[in-house]
Amino acid sequence: MEIEISTALIVASLAVTVLVGLLAAMLIGAMITKRIARQFPPGSEWLSVGGIKLHFRRTGITDQDPTNPVILVLHGAASNLEEPYAAFSDSLAGSDVIWLDRPGLGWSERPADGRWSPQREAALIAHFLDALGVKTAIVIGHSWGGAIAMRLAIDHPDRVHGLVLIAPPLCAWIGDPAWFNPASFWPLIGPFITRIFVPLTGEKALERGAMSAFHPEKVPANYLHASSLPLLLRPSVWRANAADMRDVNRHLEQQEKYYIDIEQPTVIIAGKADTVVWTHRHSGLVSKHMKNAELRLIPGAGHNPHYQHGAAIAQAVIDVRQGVDTVSAE
Numbered sequence: 001m002e003i004e005i006s007t008a009l010i011v012a013s014l015a016v017t018v019l020v021g022l023l024a025a026m027l028i029g030a031m032i033t034k035r036i037a038r039q040f041p042p043g044s045e046w047l048s049v050g051g052i053k054l055h056f057r058r059t060g061i062t063d064q065d066p067t068n069p070v071i072l073v074l075h076g077a078a079s080n081l082e083e084p085y086a087a088f089s090d091s092l093a094g095s096d097v098i099w100l101d102r103p104g105l106g107w108s109e110r111p112a113d114g115r116w117s118p119q120r121e122a123a124l125i126a127h128f129l130d131a132l133g134v135k136t137a138i139v140i141g142h143s144w145g146g147a148i149a150m151r152l153a154i155d156h157p158d159r160v161h162g163l164v165l166i167a168p169p170l171c172a173w174i175g176d177p178a179w180f181n182p183a184s185f186w187p188l189i190g191p192f193i194t195r196i197f198v199p200l201t202g203e204k205a206l207e208r209g210a211m212s213a214f215h216p217e218k219v220p221a222n223y224l225h226a227s228s229l230p231l232l233l234r235p236s237v238w239r240a241n242a243a244d245m246r247d248v249n250r251h252l253e254q255q256e257k258y259y260i261d262i263e264q265p266t267v268i269i270a271g272k273a274d275t276v277v278w279t280h281r282h283s284g285l286v287s288k289h290m291k292n293a294e295l296r297l298i299p300g301a302g303h304n305p306h307y308q309h310g311a312a313i314a315q316a317v318i319d320v321r322q323g324v325d326t327v328s329a330e
Contacts, residue, residue: 029199033234040228042107044081044099049127055107056128057081057099059089068321069161070134071097072125076143078209078241080106082228084142084306091310092317098137100128102145104240106231116243118151118251126156135159138320140313142166142306143277144244147252154258162320163266164313167274167303170282172253177245184242194235202233213303216273220307259286265323266293267316269309271301292323 044057071092073084081099089097103124104110111120125148129137138161141149146168153160184193206229210219224230231237244251270283277283279297287295298305298312306313 025196025200029196032199036230036233040082040231047128047131049124049131052103052111052124053109054103054124054128055081055101057085059097059099060092060094061096068095070137071095071317072129072134072137072139073097073099074102074125074139074141074145074148075100075105076141076145077245078105078229078232079142079145080228080231082106082226084140086223086226087304087306088310088313091314095317098132098134100125102148104243105237106228110240114243116240117247118148118255119155121148122151122155125152126159129159136161138162138164138317140164140166140317141168143168143303144248146170147255150259150262151255153262153264154255157262157264160264162264162323163262164316164320165266165268165283166306166313167270167277167279168268168282169248169252169277170259170286171256172249174248174252174277174282177248181242181246184239185246194238198235198238199233203230206230206232213276214307215275215302216300217302217304217308256286260289260291262293263291265320266290267320268293268295269298269305269312269316270295271298271303271305273300274303276303 042055044055047054047056073081075081075083081101085099089099101108103121104116110116129135136159139149139152141147141163143166146165147170149160149163149165150168150170153163180193180197184190203224206224210223210229214220220226232241266287268283268287270277270279272279283295287293296312296316298309301309
């Protein structure tokens, strides 16, 4: 009898210790995410679209030629508007540019019903343009933002004057999603990942991810801070991004058959050395089958060519705006 009581006490003590440890870790995680929110506050404008608050920045509007289309910039996965803004805002100085926190990322909201898709995102972005009085735009999309830009051109072609895609994933079977993306929605395990594991370990993981994205080029100094990338570590933002990446192959499979119907002038910029999204499998393959698309390869660039090659982005915008074919970079 004494042995049974002792065993029960040990088990209970262990359970209490684990519970206290988890609660302490959750408290520390909450403190970290609050610090991140204070460190990278929303610094631009808000617009409510269908009850969803979207965060964006608009630059160069006072100097914009009214005959030129507005430029809409869509950042990639795990990111926010500050990432492309830090990369090539100087290159687009003087143009009317809208830098959008994609729904659920950065500081923008996303509908909470759990049925998100590129189609719904494109529809919300079209309504966002309506609310701003923008009839048509040149859409720049980096990485997953490029896939969303393509969905916008497929579903709302009248809103897209042309496309500038930077290292976009465009075809299905890009690879299996990382284990933590679906796991972020599992019972018990999900809250542990989003509220403990990610806040406590995420900043080091962001550094490693940046090195992979820029390879073989160097990560710019102060990149994580300048791009506000730690905003990804907030639970709601992490879940939104994880939901996108969990279903990435299904999303691309559903839309890749429609690329051939896109008629707007399109320039695809990609690094020859991109190891995140294989250029030949995505940009190379799709550019050959689109009606009015051109692939411009940048030697020695990885998945983030927009940082060291902002001039190439600006030139692509000019060419798309004019609808003029030019010689691809080799």
